[in-house]
Structure formats: C-alpha cells, structure tokens
Amino acid sequence: MVPVWHATIKELAPENLAVLGVVQEQHSERTKLYKQWKQYDFPIAQDSITKLGAAVVPIFIGIDEYGIVQNTKLRPNGLAKFLKTKFDAPETASPVMGKETNFAELAEEDPTAENLCMLGDQEMLFRDSGMKCHDKAIEAYKAALEKNPNNGTILFRLGAAYRQRYDEHSHDDADFDMASKYWTMALDSNPGQYIWRRRIEQYGPRLQKPYPFYDWVGTAIKEIKERGETPIALTVDLTQSELANRSTPNYSNEDAKPESTEEVSRDGGTFILIESTMVPGYVEAEKPATIHMRLVPKGAKWNNESTPLTVWIESEGAKLSKHLLTFDNPNQPDSKENRSLEFDILVGKADKCSVKGFALYNVCTEDGVCMYRRQDFEIEVPQTANSQD
Amino acid sequence: MIRTHTTAPAIFFAFAVITLLANESRAQTASYAPKVGQPHVDFILPSIDDGSPIQLSDYRGKKVLLMHFASW
Numbered sequence: 001m002v003p004v005w006h007a008t009i010k011e012l013a014p015e016n017l018a019v020l021g022v023v024q025e026q027h028s029e030r031t032k033l034y035k036q037w038k039q040y041d042f043p044i045a046q047d048s049i050t051k052l053g054a055a056v057v058p059i060f061i062g063i064d065e066y067g068i069v070q071n072t073k074l075r076p077n078g079l080a081k082f083l084k085t086k087f088d089a090p091e092t093a094s095p096v097m098g099k100e101t102n103f104a105e106l107a108e109e110d111p112t113a114e115n116l117c118m119l120g121d122q123e124m125l126f127r128d129s130g131m132k133c134h135d136k137a138i139e140a141y142k143a144a145l146e147k148n149p150n151n152g153t154i155l156f157r158l159g160a161a162y163r164q165r166y167d168e169h170s171h172d173d174a175d176f177d178m179a180s181k182y183w184t185m186a187l188d189s190n191p192g193q194y195i196w197r198r199r200i201e202q203y204g205p206r207l208q209k210p211y212p213f214y215d216w217v218g219t220a221i222k223e224i225k226e227r228g229e230t231p232i233a234l235t236v237d238l239t240q241s242e243l244a245n246r247s248t249p250n251y252s253n254e255d256a257k258p259e260s261t262e263e264v265s266r267d268g269g270t271f272i273l274i275e276s277t278m279v280p281g282y283v284e285a286e287k288p289a290t291i292h293m294r295l296v297p298k299g300a301k302w303n304n305e306s307t308p309l310t311v312w313i314e315s316e317g318a319k320l321s322k323h324l325l326t327f328d329n330p331n332q333p334d335s336k337e338n339r340s341l342e343f344d345i346l347v348g349k350a351d352k353c354s355v356k357g358f359a360l361y362n363v364c365t366e367d368g369v370c371m372y373r374r375q376d377f378e379i380e381v382p383q384t385a386n387s388q389d
Numbered sequence: 390m391i392r393t394h395t396t397a398p399a400i401f402f403a404f405a406v407i408t409l410l411a412n413e414s415r416a417q418t419a420s421y422a423p424k425v426g427q428p429h430v431d432f433i434l435p436s437i438d439d440g441s442p443i444q445l446s447d448y449r450g451k452k453v454l455l456m457h458f459a460s461w
Contacts, residue, residue: 002458009454018451020443024459028437034460035437045434045443052432052457053421059457061423065450067431069423074454083452094428096446125435126442195459202461213461242461 001058006040008076014083022047024057024195026164030214033232037220048164049124049157056194067094104128107140116144117154124161134165152189156196159183167236171338173275173294180204184281203241204279205288205344213242240342241279241290251346255324257312261360267373271300271363274377282382283347291355291379293325295339300363302336303370304329310360311341317353318381319346334364347383355379429455 002021009019021044023031028046035044047054062071062078064087071082107119120140127133141158148154159182166175180203187196202213217238224231273296283289293311302309309327313320321344330337347353356378364370423429431446445453 002456005454005456014452016452017454018448019454019456020445020448021456021458022434023437024457025437025461028435028440031437031460043443044437046437047434051434052430054457055420057457057459059421059455061429061453061455061457063429063445063448063453063455065452067428067446067449069425069427069429072423072425079454090428094446094449095431097431097433097444099433099442099444126440198459198461 001060002040003038004076005060006038008079009042012079012083014079017079017083019043020045022052022054024048024050024054024198026160026199027167027234027236029232029235030217033217033220033224033234036229036232037216037224046125049121049160050153050193050195051121051125053153054195055192066090107143111143111147113144113147113151113154116140116147117151117157120144120154120157120161124157124164131169134161134168134170137161138165150189152186152193152196155182155189156186156193156199159186159199173277176277176292177281180277180279181281184279187280200280203239203292204290205241214238215243239292239340241292251319251321251344253320253322255322257314257323258310258360261358261374264360264372264374267361267363267375269298269375271298271365271371271373272296272359272361272375273298274359274375276379278345278381282384283345283353284384285347285349288344288346289381290342290344291381293341293343293379295327295341295359295361297336297338297363300365301334302329302339303334303362303364304331305333306362306370306372307360309339311357312360313343313355313357315345315353315355315381317348318355319348320344320355321346345381347381353381353383355381 019042021042023044023046025031025046026048031044031046060074061069062074062082064070066087066089068087068090070087074082103119103122107115120137122128123133123137123140129136138158138161141154141161144154145151145158159179162175162182163179166172166179183196183200187193187200221231275294275296277292279290295309308329311325313323313325325341325343327339327341345355358374358376360374362370362372429445431444433442433444435441436443
C-alpha cells in the first residue's frame with residue numbers, strides 16, 4: 001500500500017501536503033534500505049517500542065492544517081478530495097508535546113509506572129545515556145513493572161530493550177531469552193496486539209500464515225546495485241526465522257544421524273559454549289515454537305579447514321523440523337564468530353519435554369592445537385506458563 | 390542441561406500514547422485510536438535516517454498524510 005501511496009503523491013505533487021511515515025521496526029537500517037530501494041523521499045520516524053500504541057499496520061490518516069484528524073482510513077483515490085477540502089480552525093489549538101522534558105527528573109520526583117515507563121521510552125528512542133541506554137531503559141521498565149506488574153505495554157518494551165541490547169552490543173543469549181520471555185508475557189496479556197504478535201513471530205514459528213518478513217532484502221540489494229548505488233548495510237544480520245523459506249517446517253523429516261560418533265572425545269564446554277533460546281518463551285501442546293541455538297567459541301577458534309559444524313537433535317516428546325543442522329565453513333582458515341542455528345519444535349501432550357543431541361566440530365586452541373570434538377547437550381522445553389520455575 | 394527461560398501469564402492493561410503538555414506530563418491509558426474531528430495526539434519519534442526527533446506538531450499549517458507501516 002505504501003508504494004501505491006508514493007506513486008499517487010508523486011503524480012499529484014501537492015504543495016500543501018506533508019507526508020510522514022511511522023514505521024514499526026526494531027532495526028532502523030532495514031527501513032533505510034527499504035526507503036532507498038523504493039526511493040521514498042518523505043521522512044520516516046521509527047517506533048521500535050509501539051510508543052504510539054498502534055496494534056495494526058498499515059494505517060493511513062489524514063490530518064488537517066490544525067492538527068485535527070479528518071480521515072482515519074484515507075485511500076490514495078481519496079487524496080485529491082482531502083487536499084481540496086477546506087477545514088475550519090478549531091476553537092482551541094491542539095495540544096503540543098513539550099520538547100525539553102527531563103524524564104529522569106520526572107521519574108525521580110514522581111516514580112509512577114507511567115513516568116518510569118516514559119523514562120525507559122526516552123532511553124530506547126533517543127539514547128540519552130548512549131551505550132548505557134539499554135541498561136537504563138531496562139532498569140526503568142523493571143521499576144515500572146514493580147508498580148504495575150501486568151502491564152502488557154511495559155512488558156513488551158522491556159523485551160524490546162533486551163533484544164536491542166542483544167543486537168547492538170551484548171550478543172548475550174540471556175538478553176535474547178529475556179526478550180522472548182517478556183514478549184511472550186506481553187502477548188499473553190493481549191493476544192490481539194498484532195505488532196507484538198509479529199515481534200514474536202519474527203523470531204519464532206509462523207503461527208498462522210507463511211508470512212515473509214524480510215524476503216525483499218535480497219531483491220532490494222540487487223536492484224539498488226543495478227542502479228549504481230551502494231545499498232544501506234544491515235548492521236544486524238537476518239536470522240533464518242525472518243525469512244519465509246522457513247515457513248513450512250517438515251516435521252516428518254528423515255535426516256540421517258551421523259554415525260560412529262560415540263568414540264569422539266567430548267568437550268564439556270571448555271572450547272565451545274552452547275546456549276539456546278526459545279520463541280515464544282514456552283510451548284503449548286500442538287503449537288509450534290522456534291529454538292535458536294548459539295555456539296560460542298570460548299577457549300578455541302573454529303577450524304574451517306575440516307568438516308563443518310554439525311548438530312544432531314532428537315526428542316521423544318516433540319516433533320522437530322530438522323534433526324541434522326549444519327553450518328557452512330566460512331572462507332577463512334579459522335574464525336571466532338558465534339554460530340546460530342534454528343529449528344522448530346511441535347510438542348505433543350507429554351508432561352515433560354526436552355531436546356537431546358550433540359554437536360560435532362573442529363576447533364583449534366590459541367596455541368595451535370587442533371582437535372575434533374563432540375559436545376552432548378539437552379535443551380529443556382518449558383511447556384505452558386504453569387510449568388515454569 | 391541447557392535451559393530455556395519461561396514466562397508467566399499476564400493480565401492486559403494497556404497504557405500507551407503519551408501526551409506531554411507544556412509543563413506537565415500525562416500518560417494516557419489507551420491504544421492508538423485517532424478519531425475524526427479530534428486532535429491527533431502529538432508525538433516525538435526518532436528519524437530512521439539519523440535519529441533526530443520528528444515531531445508531528447511541527448507540520449502544523451500543512452495537511453499531513455500520516456502513514457503507519459512496517460518494513461517486514
């Protein structure tokens with residue numbers, strides 16, 4: 001719909017119209033890439049925390065010269081009429097938001113849930129505390145939750161703060177875990193909030209339809225390059241779950257289990273640390289979830305000149321979209337990146353459920369000793385809110 | 390054992406749109422629901438280009454097409 005609007009605006013070229021976009025997006029550079037691709041020339045504001053409270057998108061609103069809403073479902077074929085219509089000035093001017101509010105002072109003087117939440121919002125949106133903005137936002141939202149523990153808005157924004165800290169600098173799975181946890185709680189509080197649902201789906205299974213999320217990225221980059229431009233770089237890589245080709249998991253897969261691995265020497269986590277996060281934060285019977293595994297080099301580097309990282313997973317109480325996961329070796333002899341793998345899980349009616357498996361990898365220590373190791377693991381799968389700790 | 394974290398159910402209580410008047414603040418407790426004939430709530434959000442503040446009321450004097458969308 002936005003491209004249609006853009007074409008209409010270009011055609012009419014109205015002088016008395018300002019166009020403003022508000023995008024629901026965690027990663028501003030993804031919208032910047034989209035804007036570059038579509039050659040949008042209007043400003044776009046980022047609402048990464050549903051600050052305005054929008055529960056759906058898209059929404060197209062016509063606002064008159066006085067700040068009064070005149071149309072909440074404006075359509076491109078109605079733009080010309082909207083532009084021609086003369087609206088009367090209201091008796092009193094519409095309220096204007098103060099620009100210089102000190103939210104930290106406000107929250108200190110009157111620490112209500114609302115004021116604490118606004119402090120968190122300010123840190124999230126405008127990064128008043130720089131690199132510590134996520135820490136400050138998390139602190140403020142947690143304090144707000146103490147005042148109002150069941151508030152879905154605060155729960156969602158707290159999750160957003162954890163995820164943004166994870167993406168931008170911590171890269172700590174505990175932050176991803178917390179994001180998943182609070183987003184799930186937020187969605188539980190208001191299952192009809194589409195934006196929150198999409199945030200869960202972004203990192204989890206496609207619950208209803210095989211929506212694409214960022215399938216357009218590859219086409220955008222290609223077409224921007226063909227125009228002779230340099231595409232906006234994405235600072236946070238797309239995860240597998242953000243692409244539609246993962247939308248139809250095959251729970252009847254017949255992956256072959258790696259053979260003769262029992263004798264492989266074990267790594268108990270000395271060289272590689274294995275972490276996991278599930279989205280949503282718990283599963284219910286017959287409802288899918290996505291498990292994100294992360295393998296983090298600790299005392300070693302990946303050896304990319306031998307067989308690639310392989311992970312085998314199985315479960316007695318659940319169906320898995322894959323049993324065999326692999327990670328292609330990068331084009332350098334060794335590397336120290338964290339490696340992410342994902343799979344979907346569909347739990348039956350078992351009381352307890354876990355995913356067991358092992359990872360096989362080649363690593364080299366800093367002093368050049370290279371080895372092939374197996375690490376066994378078990379991922380506990382929390383089922384429903386009642387089964388939690 | 391690698392443990393995934395769990396969550397608790399929560400009861401919905403929405404509060405969302407923030408309106409800050411000249412010298413005081415009020416946190417409204419409603420979802421986004423602009424109504425014809427009513428002022429659109431003013432807001433300040435960061436630009437995707439450089440993070441600079443974009444304020445709706447800065448566009449007073451012009452008609453505004455406000456488009457809420459997503460890039461996913």
